[in-house]
Every structure is written in structure tokens, then in C-alpha cells.
Amino acid sequence: MKSKDIAIVGILLAIGAILRYFLAMLHTPLTPNMIIAFYCLAIILIRPKVYEALGIGIVSGILSMIISGSIFPYANLISEPLGALVCFAFYAVFRGRFIGAEAVTTFIVTLVSGFSFAAIAIIFVAPMIISKYATIGGFAIIFVPIVLITALFNAIIVQILYIPSNRVLMRGNE
Numbered sequence: 001m002k003s004k005d006i007a008i009v010g011i012l013l014a015i016g017a018i019l020r021y022f023l024a025m026l027h028t029p030l031t032p033n034m035i036i037a038f039y040c041l042a043i044i045l046i047r048p049k050v051y052e053a054l055g056i057g058i059v060s061g062i063l064s065m066i067i068s069g070s071i072f073p074y075a076n077l078i079s080e081p082l083g084a085l086v087c088f089a090f091y092a093v094f095r096g097r098f099i100g101a102e103a104v105t106t107f108i109v110t111l112v113s114g115f116s117f118a119a120i121a122i123i124f125v126a127p128m129i130i131s132k133y134a135t136i137g138g139f140a141i142i143f144v145p146i147v148l149i150t151a152l153f154n155a156i157i158v159q160i161l162y163i164p165s166n167r168v169l170m171r172g173n174e
């Protein structure tokens with residue numbers, strides 16, 4: 001990866017982390033994970049190699065874990081690298097095939113990241129989840145809409161930011 005690409009990834013992850021931090025401070029029931037949107041945008045813009053995408057996912061997982069107010073923050077160390085790999089694979093398939101490939105990819109990535117996070121949390125902290133939500137089903141009823149809304153929000157954000165970001169990067173290559 002070129003130093004320019006590393007700078008782009010760093011800036012985008014920093015923006016995502018700052019936005020997630022400030023949104024988490026609002027203490028709302030729905031705190032979207034902006035880090036997912038911005039690592040998707042980074043992967044879509046720079047089109048890294050698979051191991052570089054995995055590295056982006058690992059850094060994103062660490063950032064998400066540090067900022068997280070979730071029930072099991074360590075799950076981010078698996079869900080975010082998995083999301084980054086899904087982003088790499090799906091965008092490689094969707095790129096150039098239809099308008100909105102960036103939004104569709106980000107929507108899928110957010111679902112994969114969110115639901116894998118939930119599955120990992122359920123496995124490792126089920127007693128804590130049950131003490132808070134009465135049943136695992138109760139947790140799912142709360143969590144599924146949050147993931148779906150976040151996926152939609154992330155998809156819209158990435159699609160809106162992709163066009164100007166791509167134009168800026170293309171100017172630098174001229």
C-alpha cells in the first residue's frame with residue numbers, strides 16, 4: 001500500500017472513530033458505528049490487497065473496541081476484520097456492475113459486522129445479556145432493528161461521500 005493510501009485510510013478511520021465517540025457520548029439507544037462506514041469507504045476508494053483489507057479491519061476492530069460502550073467490546077476484534085474482508089470481496093464483485101454498488105456493499109458489510117458481533121456477544125456473555133434483556137430473543141428484538149437502521153444509515157453515508165471522495169482521489173492521479 002502506498003503512503004498516500006495509508007494516509008487516506010488513517011484519515012477516514014480517524015473521522016469514523018471521532019464520529020462514533022461523539023455519538024456514543026449522546027447515550028442514545030441507537031449509536032451507529034461510523035467506523036464501519038468509513039473503513040468501507042477506505043476499502044472502496046483504495047482497493048487494497050486482501051491482507052491490507054484485513055489490516056484495516058483489525059485497526060477498525062481495535063478502535064471500535066476502545067470506543068465501544070457495548071456489552072462485549074472484544075467482539076469488535078472479530079466482527080470488524082470480518083466486515084473488512086466482506087467489503088473487499090463484495091465490492092470486488094459489485095464494482096462497476098451497477099449504480100450504488102458502494103451502498104449495497106456497505107449495507108451488507110454492516111449486517112455481517114453487526115450480526116457477527118451479536119453472535120459473538122451471545123456466545124461469550126449470554127448470562128449478562130439474559131440479566132439485562134430477560135431472554136436472548138429479547139436481545140434480538142432490540143438488536144436486529146438497530147443493525148438494520150445502522151446498515152441503511154452507513155450505506156447512505158458511504159454512497160454520498162463516495163462520489164466527491166473518488167473525484168478528489170482521481171484528480172491526484174492525473
